[in-house]
Amino acid sequence: MNRKPFLLLVICMGFLTGCWDRVELNDISIVTGLAVDKGKEMKYKLTVEIVNASQFSKSQMGGEASPAITYSLEGNSVSELVHKMNIGITRRLIFSHTRVLYIGEEVAKEGVLEFLDYLDRSGQFRNDFNIVITQGEKAEVFTKITYPVQKVPSLKMHKQTQSFIEEWGGDPGVRLTDFISAVTSLGRNPVAAAIKLKGDPKKGSSSENNQSLDIESLVEMNGMAVFQDDKLVGFLDLTDTRNYYWTQELKNTSLSVPCAKQDEAKSRDQLFNDLRVTETYTQLKVDLKSGRPVLKVKITGETRIEATQCPDDITKIETYNKFEKQTNEFVANEIQKTIEKVQEEYGADIFGFGEVFNRQHHKEYKKVEKNWDEVFAQAEVEVESDLHLRRSGIRAKSFISEIPKQD
Amino acid sequence: MIILVTFMFCLIFCASIGVITVFDLYLYNQPLLTIVKANVSFQRGTSQWMIYSVLLVGFCYSIGVDYRVRKNKKTSKSS
Amino acid sequence: MKLFGSTFLRKKNKNRGKSTEEELFQQQDITKYYSRQVDENKKHLGELFKGTFDFKCESIKIGGLKGYITYISTMINKNELSNRVLQAATNRQTDQSFRDMVEMRELYFPSIDYKVSKNFHQVVWSVLNGEVVIMVDGYMEALTLDIGLPQQRAISEPSTQTIIRGPKEGFVEALPVNIQLVRKRLKNPRLRFEVFQIGSDSKTNVALGYINDIVNEDLLCEVRERINKVDVGALLDSGNVEEFIADKSFTPFPLVYNTERPDSVCGHLLEGKMAIIVDGSPFVLTVPTLFVDFFQASEDYYQPFIMASFVRMVRYSSFMIALLLPSLYVAISTFHHELMPTQLLISIQAQREGVPFPAVIEIMIMELSFEVLREAGVRMPRVVGQTVSIVGALVIGQAAVEAGLVSNVLVIVVAFTAIASFVSPIYNFSIATRLLRFVVIFSASFMGLYGVLLFLIMMVIHLVSLRSFGIPYLAPVAPFRPKDQDDVFIRMPIWKNKKRPSYLYPKTPVRIKDQYKPGPPKPMGDQR
């Protein structure tokens, strides 16, 4: 057997290699947040937030330096700016760990497609970062607000949205691919989360913000942004966002359902049942009623009582039935309101009814495909809720019902 | 024939260049000469020197094989 | 697969069929003929062993005839000599006469192992072999008595393959003792040992053991042929034989299994393999050898099968860890940052902050210094060994990190790799991983995980092309034999293991026909 050619080839290989893609860990900066704003002179202003890793090593803990650094640059395209950042930053940037993409309100109003293409096309970005629209302040401000527990602003933001989605569901849970496929699909319009700043942006950007108990400035979730194609058209508040998310893929949430229907009473005087939704499934349907589409939402799921302010005896079946009925009416009403609100105010099908319609009635959909949003805005909505109340914590009767009546 | 491996190498190489030239002609609508030139010539500023050197290695190898076959034949004949 | 089968055939050995005493001495000055005159023989012997202080040739009288008793005093057991040979020869009251040497032996030394040497070469050979030669005047033959060797190492626990449960005997340097250790366990008349003498200077006895009704005839011929072809000056250890009989030398993987444990040799013999015992070496070779053999410790068979299977899985995975972990570290930390979770990446980056070397250099330094330490630890006298380990632990473990030369994570990686590489039950298999590890690190540092994958595929191609005595090295897996899988990745219970591995083509493929399965006694009412 002749081994010489292989040796030759292997040696050749050794010389050929130039380790093109090799970057040592010491030569990179991890980008965790990207903020896109409208530039003053050029098209965009891009801000990157990079982690200062040396702050996280054991030996240098508690040093003076800040946990993250931000840097802004103006230019005409995001992709060029991304590679130009080294004007002011020492190391090469890697974007695979980007956690949040902040988009300024102004930019969003003009359309986001132009720079999203870079994120979609580049192999560097993962598909697990949040897309948020910043309300009020410019997007770059949000990359600078520190927080004592999670020192890097974007990591904090990412964690916050995750926890919020799991606990209550007030975030649309949109990822890049979802956003882009919603933009390209005719039967759906994209949404994105919205955030706002509470407090003073100047104070938030110094690490002194971390030293007081009452944090002076804080980034808060604030519902979601509604897009028509790729342009921002408006915002929805937190409850509406939860309701929107319920039509998509909500897992957990909690509800306070009024015990008795007292139309006139203010919520301050009402009694509430606190319910935790533990499992739910939503089905969207579009039926044809005399040639016109009817949007149908059907919610099924399980709930449990977390607390009750009502005097009813929870050990009784009737009470369970009553509560269930109240809950279902409440939920159906809530979601109906949200959908109708979207229909009236924006006329943009963010729920994906168009896609559902396409799957169910392909031929009919083809007819209205081009102006589906108009059809959507005029369509009738029917929401049906079928939540089941299963259990009530570790106590049976509430002590409220045990309190001896005064009169 | 004694130089069969080298001959085959050259034959297959030229023929395959011919094949891709025909396809390029179909796709690009450019004169034949430019396409052949593009397919054979060495483009600077790219890493194509690697494949050219590999081609050279292949060519040298085939010559080596032929040489060895010839030597073996001679020794077997003489013995 | 002509290519590999013929590699050995191609090298035709020029002087084959030797190894009998006839051809031991090629020098012309040694006469071949044994003379009827003992004095002449004595003279020849004296010339041959001139200047050898321990060569003795003493005259005795046997049956009234003049004779000589010849031996090398350092090679024999002196007590035996005086008690059994000299006394028997001289204490006889009546000098009986005898027809030939056999009869003499019957008369005088009835209880001693003997041989009749008909020519001079045999006499010399016997003397060198530690036997006592009695030459009597007027006979054409000499009597050779084997009275046993002097002191040798006692049977002790094997030092390289220690186990917790199972027999603790290990092979020693003496061939007969080793054979005894095997025979003791397999009382089968068909267990055979063939002896070869190999080495023009050393004349080492090499025994080829096999169970005749199990082993495949073709394989046996092949092994016999290869042992015959071994042409070497001196055989000092079985390692020398190993290199000669392996199918291929240009491979880091051992193609011959070696063990110090008699029970493991017996296990292999029962599967249909052959054992090669070399005199003077406590390491016994078994052939043909397969890749999976190196992951089977003999303890596997003495432990509950579930545990044994688990441990075996651990061994396979630690092989992969020992091979790949450092290179994965290099690849991921210099090429594929996106593969790490963000928090992990940040903390690793934080640790590497201030380390002056690229990751490859860093890991190469650590691996090399570890190899140096290991080598030093093995070669050092036991007394100094302690110092080495302390210095090593301090220098590598702590000082390097504190000086900022290497990062903490890397020390963990290197340490874990090192520990994982010790898991293989056979030492010379871990050498392969040690060597290849550097190749993978190199490849990973150039091409990242793509390089690691390329290396892995190349390695598998190489492994797959290997053969041990014609049997594919990865045998029960590739080529895949579903019936042989019961003792590869997991060990099935012993009572399930009824078939011998079919890739060895055994003559009797079945171990036991009985369909016994252990279980509790049947309840009374259930008897039918």
Added chain:
Amino acid sequence: MKNILVEKLSLWQLFILIFIFEIGSAAVVSTGNDAKQDAWIALGVAMIFGLGIGLFFHFLLSRAPGKNLFEIFQLCLGKWMGGALIIMYILYFIYIASRVLRDFCELITSFIFEQTPVEFVAITMVVVIIYMLYLGIEVMGRTSEIFIPYFFSFIIIIGIAVFISGEMEFTNLLPILGEGIKPVVKAVFPQLLTFPFGELIAFTLIIPYTSEFKKSKKIILLAVFASGLILIYNAILQIATLGVQMRARSNFPLLSSAREISLLEFIERVDLIVVFIVMYGIIIKVGVFFYGALKGLELLSKRPYRMHVVPLGAIITFLSVKISDNFAEHIEEGLIVVPMFLHIPFQFILPLLILPILLWKTKKSKEGRE
């Protein structure tokens, strides 16, 4: 001894080779885009035709037992005509091998190594393939035996992991046959028919050397069927994960869908697993075509094929880079030129033309014997 040593490709190995070969690159590049969300139906239809193709090739070979396709050519057309045809086939095989290799190079350079030149990837891959083929086709079979569990389980695991990550939406598959059968037919003919399934032609040079030719028919059918199922699974996975549009826009949809995996906040970006699958698939695919070309050269030059491995490998490396200037040309050639001018004539027309001659020749020789 020799009867143990002589080892032919076993049927199981043949099965694995066909299986990996079929899946090889078809799993990565987007196939059947014309059929949109019904791409999986198109694949199913193509698979059924693929079974027929397999049967046809086997029938062709069974007419002249022990002879491979090239030997059949020489038998039917004589030395010179046959030789010319063989050279054409060699060129075809080399061309396809280079194309397949180029696919992989593009994938690596666009997904993993953005700076590394394609030439380098091509060279390293070809070195591995050369090494494998130099050691023989059996080594290829046995190597595949080692890798098939990983290959198979990774493909399955990707689907499961994407599913657990919650990125799959099976509603993307609806409406089934929304626009009728027409798009499906358009996808099957000629693209899907030729691309993974018609390429079985390369195996006509391997099948005659398996241990049991008679049983190989069943094995071929089984392998085509199994790989068809995996391809269907794959298409469903991609469509459900990415949606029709995104799939059509992706150069390598399987990788894009693997990117969606995110488990335990730890297992992310496992697209490298896919790269492994693809890599091995490509190695086998290029290897089989390469082997076909080598067999032809062996027949023509009467030298053992091992002598041609390195030179031919160099040509394949060269071609894989030079075959097209840019990715767009590569794709366009693959969609328009290759199926029409290469696949259909070489996979169907020429063998079909040969068949009557072969039948006539074998009949004649039989009569002659009687």
